[in-house]
Amino acid sequence: MSELLRLATAGSVDDGKSTLIGRLLFDSKSIFADQLEAVERTSRDRGDEYTNLALLTDGLRAEREQGITIDVAYRYFATPRRKFIIGDTPGHIQYTRNMVTGASTADVALILIDARHGVLEQSRRHAFIAALLGIPHLVVCVNKMDLVGWSRDRFEEIKEDFRAFAMKLEVHDLVFIPVSALLGDNVVDQSANLDWYDGRPLLHHLENVHIASDRNLIDARFPVQYVIRPQSGTDHDLHDYRGYAGTVAGGVFKAGDEVVVLPSGFTSRVAEIRGPGGSIEDEAFAPQAVTLTLTDDIDISRGDMICRPNNRPTVGQDIDAMVCWFSERSTLTPGSRYIVRQTTRAVPATVELLEYRLDINSLHRDEAADRLDLNEIGRVRLRTQAPLIFDQYRRNRSTGSLILVDPATNNTVAAGMIVGGEQARVTANVTWHENAVDRSKRSETGATIWFTGLSGSGKSTVAVEVERLLVEAGRAAYLLDGDNLRHGLNADLGFGAADRGENVRRVGEVAKLFADAGLVSVVSLVSPYRSDRNRVRAAHEAAGLRFFEVFVDTPLDVCEARDPKGLYAKARAGQISGFTGVDDPYEAPDSPDLVLRPGHGGPSAMADLVLGLLEV
């Protein structure tokens, strides 16, 4: 079975992108003789030394006249394994818009770099956009290797350079391939000139890169697109037929599944799944277009979302998104109004806030920015007139993406990737229920002991000991270890400042709940930022719960010498970035309840000091 792979290409002008695509088409025999003849003729007329394969892909007249690619163009080629759709996007600085457009659905991004020029500002821009759009696989082709004497050193140098930047981005799969698009080396076939390169040639890589698991098969999401009601007066079977047509946006639906319809919240079961034309299907997954019928007669219309009761998207009107601004005729400013299109919904919205504008070369956040111009990217907060039903973009590209349409011109003026947002009903409409059992009636009073310090400082060792001693003493205690929680509760978080903040907030909330239930929460978490920790303390104090901050103050060089997980070594080697103590700050507590230093003895001696806080 041949699979569809969507590829987005980007490169600066003259890096050889058109030539490379022409080469892929030509060498995979997807070029027809008449196209080739036309190109050969034009090449000759222009006095080109080689047949200019770039001419195969330069579409519009304006491009031919200016000799540059000006818009997104789509190309197709197929091998027995895969059919490829190339979204060919130009590399001009002013055309970030086009790359975003061509790359929005890509499985693989292919970035070209001219071996002579190395990593340019634009290469970084392309890598950034690929990461922003959540393209799962990034292939960097270092082109024109013939012009640098097929130099391995040059290739390695470019690779290191690129990697250094990509590390700051969310890029999961990064591959480098040296090629000569003009001569064909390493595009389809292995090249003798590049015998030091032991990876696969480009086409081979594209044919084999594993894309099936990039899809979200977990969160079942079905945005209702169209309600099919034949209302046939003659056919009684059809008279009451009501099918919900749409394209699965995530997860797997099976006949018999219990489902909930949002935003109404009605539940029902999937009666039947039909493919196009009425074929009966056992199950449906993204991106299949199907029609569902449900066992109950409930009112459902376009824009509703069918999902599973125990795995729901957010329903809310306050949406945080990274947006890329597309319009040259207007700017995005707080207060402007647009129509948001997201899944099958279209809803008026106001830009409440421009949180910052991002400089995509330095990744600097300009919080003073008051607008976004053409091709600029920033983080905004939108307030929609009716709720959207969404997931984070990084979790689901279908339910996490949106566009903004200017109601005055009807133009698409921005693309947005949802970062988060508030669940309308939980935070806005639901008030806190006081439990029937109040704290004085619980058998024990809980507390939170919060260990903070560098990685390798010994937090966890002491925390484990504290938990053990408490349990031995008959107290209910529970260890919340930051690393462990990142496997579950916080599996969706990274290590950027915002994610770290969220990490601390969540752990703090859980600790607080446990403490409220009468347990001693023992938390071991780097929690490098003072403000994050202070918020947790404040939350405890507001709830009348005791909170003890224990600073495990082991000097950096000692932690680094221990390096139990080998993380410092990786950080120093530049393999991971944003590592606390190396290239991310640790802010020591101003007034901790206890400071533990190496001189205070071993783990059990330290644990005793900690237990002293609780006076048990």
Added chain:
Amino acid sequence: MSAAYELSHLRALEAEAVYIFREVAAGFERPVLLFSGGKDSVVMLHLAAKAFWPAPLPFPVMHVDTGHNLPEVIEYRDRTVARMGVRLVVGSVQEDIDAGRVVEETGPRASRNRLQTATLLRSIREGRYDAVFGGARRDEEKARAKERVFSFRDEFGQWDPKNQRPELWNLYNGAHRKGEHIRVFPLSNWTELDIWQYILEEEIELPSLYYAHRREVFERDGMLLAVSPFVTVLPDEEVFEATVRFRTIGDATCTGCVESAAYDVASVVTEVAASRLTERGATRADDRISEAGMEDRKKEGYF
């Protein structure tokens, strides 16, 4: 297959097209589907019918009729719309000529191909259609390679290639004012081979012209044209009988055929897969006019 949750490329293309049909049916008041009897429009109609099963097609189909059709095409068209129970609207180029709205080219090489644009735009206006499905594919031609799936047309029906709306994910923007319309291309990402493979898989019936048959032809500009009442054979052109089939179906004056022994779908698929000529390059004189031929016509409002 379902255990791995993988979709073949044809089923992925089908799903994409079905999504587009439903998006239009939900978001527009008066869609219409252009149906010429050519294989792309046949596949398009087939997909549209599948998208709304078990309900009937929620929009009519329109044929822009140059009056220069081989009889097999009209016969097929009428039979198909009758079988599917869809409403057919015919935009007649002849009517525009008779009313003096357009002037017919003269001479032995005259073609009505270019005149179709006026008839198409008039029919869209008269029917107040706001979405017009076309069967164009991006692999056909360089100018088409850049066109959006939802392609905006101003009140004069014109396309502005430099000012297209960015199109992202599957969030299509069909917003327009009264008098403007959107051309919608559900087959954008299909290639000629995909179309044929799909016809094979789905057992879709086509006009018989697509399969090898004996016919009187003559050679002009390196192409084989069928002898018909609509073309004048020049004195130095020699008529002979050959076994041919058509790769595209359009105005008989400019649509050529190729010699072929492909009598059924399977052998056409094999032939297309091995072909070294694009279908337009091989058989469409209208695209040969100039390198920028298609782009100019598209700007005016052509299909």
